Amino acid sequence: MSKKGFFGNWGGAYIPEVLNQTFRQLEAEYGRARQDPSFWQEYTALMSNYSCRPTPLTYAANLSRHFGGAQIYIKREDLNHTGAHKANNVMGQGLLVKRMGKKRVIAETGAGQHGMATATMAAKFGFACTIYMGEVDVRRQRPNVFWMEKMGATVVPVKDGSRTLKDAINEAFRDWVTNLDDTHYVFGTACGPAPFPEMVSWFQSIIGQEAARQILEQHGRLPARVYACVGGGSNAMGVFQGFLGDDVELVGVEAGGHGLDSGRHASRLCGRDASPGVAQGYKSMFLQNEDGQMLETHSVAAGLDYVGVSPILSDLADKKRVRFESATDQEVIAALDLTMRLEGIIPALESSHAFVQAFKEAPELPQEAAIIINMSGRGDKDIFTIAHAFDDPSWKEFIIARAEEYRK
Numbered sequence: 149m150s151k152k153g154f155f156g157n158w159g160g161a162y163i164p165e166v167l168n169q170t171f172r173q174l175e176a177e178y179g180r181a182r183q184d185p186s187f188w189q190e191y192t193a194l195m196s197n198y199s200c201r202p203t204p205l206t207y208a209a210n211l212s213r214h215f216g217g218a219q220i221y222i223k224r225e226d227l228n229h230t231g232a233h234k235a236n237n238v239m240g241q242g243l244l245v246k247r248m249g250k251k252r253v254i255a256e257t258g259a260g261q262h263g264m265a266t267a268t269m270a271a272k273f274g275f276a277c278t279i280y281m282g283e284v285d286v287r288r289q290r291p292n293v294f295w296m297e298k299m300g301a302t303v304v305p306v307k308d309g310s311r312t313l314k315d316a317i318n319e320a321f322r323d324w325v326t327n328l329d330d331t332h333y334v335f336g337t338a339c340g341p342a343p344f345p346e347m348v349s350w351f352q353s354i355i356g357q358e359a360a361r362q363i364l365e366q367h368g369r370l371p372a373r374v375y376a377c378v379g380g381g382s383n384a385m386g387v388f389q390g391f392l393g394d395d396v397e398l399v400g401v402e403a404g405g406h407g408l409d410s411g412r413h414a415s416r417l418c419g420r421d422a423s424p425g426v427a428q429g430y431k432s433m434f435l436q437n438e439d440g441q442m443l444e445t446h447s448v449a450a451g452l453d454y455v456g457v458s459p460i461l462s463d464l465a466d467k468k469r470v471r472f473e474s475a476t477d478q479e480v481i482a483a484l485d486l487t488m489r490l491e492g493i494i495p496a497l498e499s500s501h502a503f504v505q506a507f508k509e510a511p512e513l514p515q516e517a518a519i520i521i522n523m524s525g526r527g528d529k530d531i532f533t534i535a536h537a538f539d540d541p542s543w544k545e546f547i548i549a550r551a552e553e554y555r556k
């Protein structure tokens with residue numbers, strides 16, 4: 149990172165002046181943590197005790213045999229507490245909040261996964277917690293809202309704009325500006341103003357550190373390729389950092405939705421619909437119109453349904469260090485189906501994007517080669533969407549019967 153928080157042409161910290169001092173404090177605390185080896189030790193100890201780290205690197209023997217090419221390994225971030233890599237980021241930030249002596253955390257959430265992870269962290273550390281969530285998402289994601297509230301968080305439905313994720317982010321910034329002294333904003337991905345992209349990526353780098361060690365132990369050499377899905381970019385940055393300096397091809401997979409020509413997707417770095425812009429405090433590629441108004445995005449996976457992308461990934465795309473591809477909603481359901489049947493593993497809809505691209509490329513690689521798929525989370529949370537996609541009649545009956553029970 150350059151002095152001003154830029155990665156090549158991207159990044160920066162476009163923040164209102166009132167936030168300057170808070171950002172200086174955060175940067176200083178983060179800087180001290182990076183210099184202090186005991187911080188990383190405390191972090192990894194916490195993650196091993198509270199979140200099942202190191203997560204396994206599972207050899208997918210049946211999938212490997214099925215495709216007949218490269219040996220397929222799956223990095224199991226689904227086995228984290230709360231079921232995804234998001235735990236890595238929130239627990240890391242929680243330790244920083246403790247060091248800063250703050251007592252309250254806020255966060256934005258779209259599908260509710262980051263809100264859940266933050267509420268969990270707040271309960272464990274004893275922080276007050278407010279989660280901003282678009283009103284539409286509150287309605288769509290009732291189970292997550294239920295758990296957040298049960299863990300003591302206040303969930304605030306945001307009624308502005310499209311009443312989804314980007315409006316929740318704006319509202320969270322508004323809260324922060326008025327509660328600077330005691331509040332930390334736990335940003336959910338490797339986006340936002342500096343130092344968030346780098347800091348979140350640092351916490352997530354635990355994935356890549358483990359994966360690099362594990363593949364050498366289990367396969368005897370580095371993988372040919374590493375695949376990760378890309379929403380904001382945090383799980384991708386996490387696993388990629390284990391291999392950035394090596395001769396390993398890195399592949400980021402974005403949400404292709406109904407197809408790159410459909411106008412209904414969330415592909416910022418592949419496809420032709422995104423352009424450079426500054427929003428939500430950072431410069432990157434955004435899905436926006438000519439006036440800089442953010443477009444509506446679409447993905448079957450709520451966690452990938454976002455207008456912006458990590459400035460670090462925009463830079464790695466410029467440098468051609470990471471190749472970007474996209475997977476459509478339909479391809480995602482097919483990859484999920486195959487993975488459940490052959491391995492007994494249920495990837496999240498987000499993670500399934502990475503599986504799609506890996507499955508396309510595995511047959512063309514030699515059998516001595518290994519590839520790693522970063523499985524960012526588990527698919528249990530997606531049961532409503534997946535059951536709908538499979539058009540499962542008994543599931544439909546079950547939902548209707550439950551609803552009728554309540555109506556009585």
Ligand SMILES: *Cc1c(COP(=O)(O)O)cnc(C)c1O
Pocket residue numbers: 232233234261336337338377378379380381382383384451452496498499524525526
């Ligand atoms: C939130 C989420 C993502 C997308 O976030 P990134 O910052 O791009 O990693 C991907 N997978 C799962 C399971 C998620 O919950």
